[in-house]
Amino acid sequence: MSPKLLGLPLLGILLSSLGCNGQPPAPPVIAPGDYASIISYLKQYIPREMAEHRVPGLSIALVDGQELIWARGFGFADQARGLQVTENTAFRAGALSQLLTATAVMQLVEQGRLQLDAPLQDSLKEFYVRSRFHQDQNAADQAVTVRRLLSHQAGMPAEYLRDSRTPQALNELPRKVSGVWLNNAPGTRTAPSNLGYALLGAAVERSSGLDFEMQLQKSLLRPLGMSQSSFIGGSGAQPYRTQGYTDGSRSNDVLVRDLSAAGLWSNPRDLSHFVRMLFAQGSYKHQALLSPASIKEMVRPQNSGNPLDFDCQVGLGWFLSPCGDEWVNPGIGTWQRSGSGDDFHARISVLPEQQLAVIVMSNSGSGAALAQPLVPQILRMLQQAHGAPEGMQAGPVQQGCVQHDSGQDGSVPNGSVLDSPVVDSPVLRSSVQSRTDQKGSDQNGSDQPSPRRRVPEAADRQHLAGFYATTWGVLRIKDQDQRLFGELAGTRFELLRDEHGWLRAQKKILGLWQQDLGDLGRVQLDVMNVQGNRVFTAKRHGQLLAMGERIDPVPLPDNWLAMVGTYHALNDDEANAPLNGVSIALEDGFLMIRSLQQGRTLTDYILAPVDNAHAVIAGHGPGLGDTVRRQVNGVNVLGYSFKRIYTPHYLRF
Secondary structure, three states: OOHHHOOOOOOOOOOOOOOOOOOOOOOOOOOOOOHHHHHHHHHHHHHHHHHHHOOOEEEEEEEEOOEEEEEEEEEEEEOOOOEEOOOOOEEEOHHHHHHHHHHHHHHHHHOOOOOOOOEHHHOOOOOOEEOOOOOOHHHHHHHOEHHHHHOOOOOOOOOOOOOOOOOOOHHHHHHHHOOEEOOOOOOOOOOOOHHHHHHHHHHHHHHHOOOHHHHHHHHHHOOOOOOOOEOOOOOOOOOOEOOOEEOOEEOOOOOOOOHHHHOOEEOHHHHHHHHHHHHOOOEEOOEEOOOHHHHHHHOOOOOOOOHHHOOOOEOOOOEOOOOOOOOOOOOOOOEEEEEEEOOEEEEEEEEOOOOEEEEEEEOEOOHHHHHHHHHHHHHHHHHHHHOOOOOOOOOOEEEOOEEEOOOOOOOOOOOOHHHOOOEOOHHHHHHHHHHHHOOOOOOOOOOOOOOOOEOOOHHHHHHHOEEEEEOOEEEEEEEEOOEEEEEEOOEEEEEEEOOOOOEEEEEEEOOOEEEOOHHHHOOEEEEEEEOOEEEEEEEEOOEEEEEEEEEOOOOOOHHHHOOOEEEEEOOOOOOOOOOOEEEEEEEOOEEEEEEEEOOEEEEEEEEEEOOOOEEEEOOOOOOOOOEEEEEOOEEEEOOEEEEEEEOOHHHOO
């Protein structure tokens, strides 16, 4: 119920309108060995983009093999105190923390203290799960393995919100969350989970005999010379840590309970040591820290059998495809990870075959919009300086604010999930075939009006109209006035079919001027039937990704209908709580549950009753599938109990 806490790569800024206030300087043509031109270009480009996106501070490192090509800080670590970012300044790393956690787990696997395919319960005896996907309790516990937790396939909730912003010991977490309900059947789809990685941190502590920070310092951080990196504390350790900023204003520096999931403070220079260790097959300065076999396993796709993951490949800790972000070059292998919050962004992207890497960290969530196009652009320049073979340097080029996919067309890529028999709809198969037969698409990828776009036919509109559960809230698609409209996260837009049969979103101001919808206006959209699920998909940079799932209304039990009202969280003892209320409402035959913060609605989700005592947040993916439990005059979700403070008059007796 709180997707902002996750720092996901899957279309994380899909609804952002990036704006366009002028043309950035064109990237230079780089001769082999000419790293100086790359650095000169970035010294001009980065400050300009920081001002454009209101990013106070940023740090970057470029790696080629065992060489740190460049590390540099820009802007302010603390604007009020005038403290500038240097290459030694530490930033919140967010989900990048999980790369270090996964490596520490693999070290313990090599030592025989953990087993990849063993249940987590073998290490954390007090931990158990509840499951609506298993008949047998033991089978449910056995399905939650270390490997599945590392690859985000264990079916765990994205978060356990209660006390998530308090410095409680990781070792206490397994007992506190025991009995948590699984969101998905383990091993069937990827759904990033901070809770899963927090539990892995507890397993590291239990199997090593040391607390998490001490173990990571001993096994990784100190051997790698990562002197400014740590999993404890906040930004108070100035001048070596940045202050975070949200919308240009200084943010509250909240503590992190789930250290192993999101607690790392580091900088690109320190993280470059970690990357160079991977490039050297597990050794750093002649000290072996990890075996080549373990590295190979970490970057082997773990989710190949999951059709609903579409074109997103996941390893152990690493994402092995852009998952909706821009390709550096089609067909070139990539390891990457990103993490975002309201007041930070961190991103690492690696080309393993050429041993090139870019690491960018900033102290504002708006840094995501800066780093997302910048990182692949830098990697392409590094390829040129590295002496990449002719033809390997082509790829998306930046023209203004629109990302253009060179050489891509509207067809389905070879090896896509659409070539698989899991796509079981005859209508979809014919639609996909027609698109495959037509080469070319909207080459500029823009959301400018096209004379070839058309209103979907009546039968098409009727087929598409409905409610779809997504990580960003409920997507409502409605057939109105013989046109098709969508609404997601407060943004309303029209859906049209393009010349290749894909849906495209567009919006006009006063019915006359085309409004820039950002990435939403540039991606190709459609609804596809996959293994009995009607999945709302987005095709971006040639990759097909699941955005949401069609949810049909079902009869609602009276006892759940009686839960309509507003609820206040019974967590007054917890500072900086991510939620302080929820509301439950009835809309078009659905129960809607909305998360509240300071009386402001954050996101709305569909609440689907399972039995008289339990309901789930409908859909699959991060923040979806959470179990909501009825209580006396209230509900419980993700560790929070909520007490009803308002009941509609028609339910009062």
